[in-house]
Amino acid sequence: MELALKIILMIASIVLIASVLLQQGNSAGLSGSIGGGAEQLFGKKKGRGYESLLTKITLGGAVVFIVCSVVIVGMESRGVI
Secondary structure, three states: OHHHHHHHHHHHHHHHHHHHHHOOOOOOHHHHHHOOHHHHHHOOOOOOOHHHHHHHHHHHHHHHHHHHHHHHHHHHHHOOO
């Protein structure tokens, strides 16, 4: 069980790193937060496509990573591992 969780954790880490690196950066900077912040909140939202897929993959990888980490730490604190 320990080995399986660690392998899943390693795969989730690689998926998370790759999906974050493949996403485009927000180059608006400070001016985008002052003037263009409302556009991101209310309009020009990319609901489909490559960016949406990468966002979902990043979210899924992060959830799997956190859950596996908490389970492994919990098992180690109880002395199961």
